[in-house]
Amino acid sequence: RAKSAGGNRFELADPEADARAITRHGLTTALPTALDRGEFFIEYQPLVHLGDGSVRGAEALVRWLHPQHGVLGPDRFIPLAEHTGLIVPLGRWVLEQSVRQARDWRDRHAEAGPLRINVNLSPCQLTHPGLVQDTVEILEGAGVDPDALCLEVTESALIGADDDLLKPLRRLAEMGVDIALDDFGTGYSNLANLRRLPVSVLKLDRSFTQSMQQFPADPVDLKIVEGIVSLAHSLNLAVTVEGVETGAQAEQLRILGCDTAQGWYYARPGPPERLHELALVDATG
Numbered sequence: 478r479a480k481s482a483g484g485n486r487f488e489l490a491d492p493e494a495d496a497r498a499i500t501r502h503g504l505t506t507a508l509p510t511a512l513d514r515g516e517f518f519i520e521y522q523p524l525v526h527l528g529d530g531s532v533r534g535a536e537a538l539v540r541w542l543h544p545q546h547g548v549l550g551p552d553r554f555i556p557l558a559e560h561t562g563l564i565v566p567l568g569r570w571v572l573e574q575s576v577r578q579a580r581d582w583r584d585r586h587a588e589a590g591p592l593r594i595n596v597n598l599s600p601c602q603l604t605h606p607g608l609v610q611d612t613v614e615i616l617e618g619a620g621v622d623p624d625a626l627c628l629e630v631t632e633s634a635l636i637g638a639d640d641d642l643l644k645p646l647r648r649l650a651e652m653g654v655d656i657a658l659d660d661f662g663t664g665y666s667n668l669a670n671l672r673r674l675p676v677s678v679l680k681l682d683r684s685f686t687q688s689m690q691q692f693p694a695d696p697v698d699l700k701i702v703e704g705i706v707s708l709a710h711s712l713n714l715a716v717t718v719e720g721v722e723t724g725a726q727a728e729q730l731r732i733l734g735c736d737t738a739q740g741w742y743y744a745r746p747g748p749p750e751r752l753h754e755l756a757l758v759d760a761t762g
């Protein structure tokens with residue numbers, strides 16, 4: 478990182494940066510056909526109710542099984558997909574797979590209660606005119622209720638959003654789809670602005686969870702989280718926390734009033750069968 482501060486000339490002399498650039502170029506070239514070749518797959522990470530520990534749903538997280546490079550995380554290819562426009566068909570594919578998965582859970586674990594599926598939306602999908610219709614078609618095609626779906630949009634994607642950008646989200650929200658504000662607290666959005674957004678869930682960024690590592694946690698961070706939670710609840714928003722890695726964090730965040738948690742402490746993202754197991758344990762135990 479220090480080296481890139483020296484400018485491009487310096488970076489070219491950096492073999493690692495060089496390799497990264499070559500890989501990036503290779504990935505960009507391979508990306509358009511990867512969807513047709515069936516190289517993407519989805520892992521699901523459970524969302525757990527902090528009050529009673531029950532599994533309430535799961536977030537869909539896409540991965541690319543690249544023939545040469547192995548499994549690549551979304552941070553490696555989502556920016557490229559956004560740049561090349563592949564994000565629209567890829568995002569639609571993720572949504573379709575995830576909604577089918579939600580139906581499969583519902584059919585196999587009626588006793589576990591309604592499991593909801595969270596799907597990430599890129600800003601490019603927000604501005605794509607087909608978003609609402611695609612979503613309606615996918616839900617109807619699978620016979621899944623809109624309220625089983627939560628679409629996650631990052632706070633930064635909605636900062637300064639005008640009405641045109643919010644319109645599709647409003648329509649989805651009116652249908653019963655939940656909208657979550659992802660990575661909340663990392664942008665600089667005006668808190669009062671929240672009222673204007675059609676969101677029903679705040680996903681508190683992992684950085685807050687990290688600062689809950691120590692017990693007792695940093696008093697300023699505690700105050701901030703406490704404030705966010707009370708504001709969220711007064712606006713009828715649920716609060717989900719991401720990146721929970723320890724029991725101490727979970728306990729601290731539960732005491733602070735957070736509703737739902739997600740993180741390695743409960744489960745890493747995994748194949749859909751793993752979620753079947755968790756839902757089953759939950760329903761019987």
Ligand code: C2E
Pocket residue numbers: 522537538539550551552555568571597598599629659660719720721722739740741742746
């Ligand atoms: P995100 O939506 O904020 O997802 C949470 C990320 O935190 C995931 O990283 C997840 O694996 C990771 N995580 C979960 N629990 C823990 C934990 O306890 N500790 C730590 N250190 N990390 C944890 P992942 O899977 O690499 O995804 C990164 C980002 O890529 C996501 O962040 C999301 O913004 C984006 N993404 C993933 N799937 C999709 C997709 O289908 N479409 C779009 N547009 N973006 C996606």
Ligand code: MG
Pocket residue numbers: 536597629659
């Ligand atoms: Mg997310």
Ligand code: MG
Pocket residue numbers: 659660680682719
């Ligand atoms: Mg997040």
Ligand code: MG
Pocket residue numbers: 660682683719
């Ligand atoms: Mg995040």
